[in-house]
Amino acid sequence: MDFASAFSEDAPLLVVGCGKMGSALLAGWRARGLDPAHVWIVDPVPDAGRASGVPREHVVADAGKLPKTLSPRLLLLATKPQVVPDALPGLARFAGPGLIVLSIAAGTGMAEIAGGLGGAPTQIIRAMPNTPAAVGRAITAIYAGPEVEAESRILVGAMMAAAGDVVWLADEADLHAVTATSGSGPAYVFHLVECLAAAGEDQGLAPELANKLAVQTIIGAARLLEAGDEDAATLRRNVTSPGGTTAAALDVLMTEDGLARLITEAVRAATRRSRELAG
Numbered sequence: 001m002d003f004a005s006a007f008s009e010d011a012p013l014l015v016v017g018c019g020k021m022g023s024a025l026l027a028g029w030r031a032r033g034l035d036p037a038h039v040w041i042v043d044p045v046p047d048a049g050r051a052s053g054v055p056r057e058h059v060v061a062d063a064g065k066l067p068k069t070l071s072p073r074l075l076l077l078a079t080k081p082q083v084v085p086d087a088l089p090g091l092a093r094f095a096g097p098g099l100i101v102l103s104i105a106a107g108t109g110m111a112e113i114a115g116g117l118g119g120a121p122t123q124i125i126r127a128m129p130n131t132p133a134a135v136g137r138a139i140t141a142i143y144a145g146p147e148v149e150a151e152s153r154i155l156v157g158a159m160m161a162a163a164g165d166v167v168w169l170a171d172e173a174d175l176h177a178v179t180a181t182s183g184s185g186p187a188y189v190f191h192l193v194e195c196l197a198a199a200g201e202d203q204g205l206a207p208e209l210a211n212k213l214a215v216q217t218i219i220g221a222a223r224l225l226e227a228g229d230e231d232a233a234t235l236r237r238n239v240t241s242p243g244g245t246t247a248a249a250l251d252v253l254m255t256e257d258g259l260a261r262l263i264t265e266a267v268r269a270a271t272r273r274s275r276e277l278a279g
């Protein structure tokens with residue numbers, strides 16, 4: 001779907017919060033033909049949206065400074081979650097059945113968004129991307145409320161597909177586990193790189209060499225996962241000869257208290273934290 005043509009001067013995209021994630025999404029949409037003149041931004045940072053060519057007169061520090069006649073087609077809510085309650089009331093005048101609100105704010109529920117916008121019927125969609133969106137390789141989970149029109153689902157699905165892969169959720173509550181798995185997931189992988197590099201150093205490798213080996217191993221393994229027909233368990237078995245070096249390492253990693261347990265506990269903790277933040 002050509003989502004760029006869904007926006008115009010009369011029905012623009014309004015980005016509220018254009019930090020790391022907002023600007024990464026915007027850059028992806030811009031690269032796929034979105035006209036920056038069809039974008040407005042609310043963000044206190046004066047440089048917001050500059051990299052995507054959004055006209056400077058379309059960037060305001062607070063929603064009260066937006067033109068009175070503005071009638072956005074879609075509002076991307078991409079502030080930090082703790083800022084959402086302050087940001088929503090100023091946007092309530094845009095609420096209505098024709099507006100799509102696409103929120104990527106972690107832990108902020110549909111009810112909270114609808115309430116903050118004053119309760120007028122509005123098509124609210126929540127999405128949880130992850131930071132590989134910056135290179136077009138995100139995995140985004142999307143949940144749309146029952147009031148969301150089929151056409152709006154198609155539009156938002158196409159927009160998020162510009163940032164990478166997309167999956168749809170049937171249950172809003174699953175967003176907590178999604179946040180803990182793929183939302184925070186890149187940080188777990190980065191930590192694995194840190195650990196592998198430190199372990200290589202521990203075995204006598206120079207820091208720079210150990211880091212390069214760790215980084216390229218993760219990238220290469222990810223490419224194999226992506227390219228092949230084989231799942232992770234099969235790929236692991238394929239490189240594990242009985243009695244060999246990999247088997248010696250996996251004997252340590254795959255004990256009862258090994259990596260699986262650690263990761264399970266980590267994702268549980270993140271899911272719990274997501275629920276706590278949602279209040």
Ligand SMILES: NC(=O)c1ccc[n+]([C@@H]2O[C@H](COP(=O)([O-])OP(=O)(O)OC[C@H]3O[C@@H](n4cnc5c(N)ncnc54)[C@H](OP(=O)(O)O)[C@@H]3O)[C@@H](O)[C@H]2O)c1
Pocket residue numbers: 016017018019020021022042043044045062078079080081083086087104105106128129130131183
């Ligand atoms: N980063 C991720 O991996 C990731 C993944 C999935 C979802 N998310 C979600 O994406 C959202 C944004 O995260 P981020 O990492 O992009 O944060 P960020 O870089 O801090 O961006 C948020 C932007 O919003 C601006 N802002 C603050 N108050 C505002 C207001 N009242 N109205 C409009 N803009 C306001 C901030 O300006 P100041 O800097 O001046 O405060 C900043 O430019 C979060 O809700 C997060 O849960 C992030």
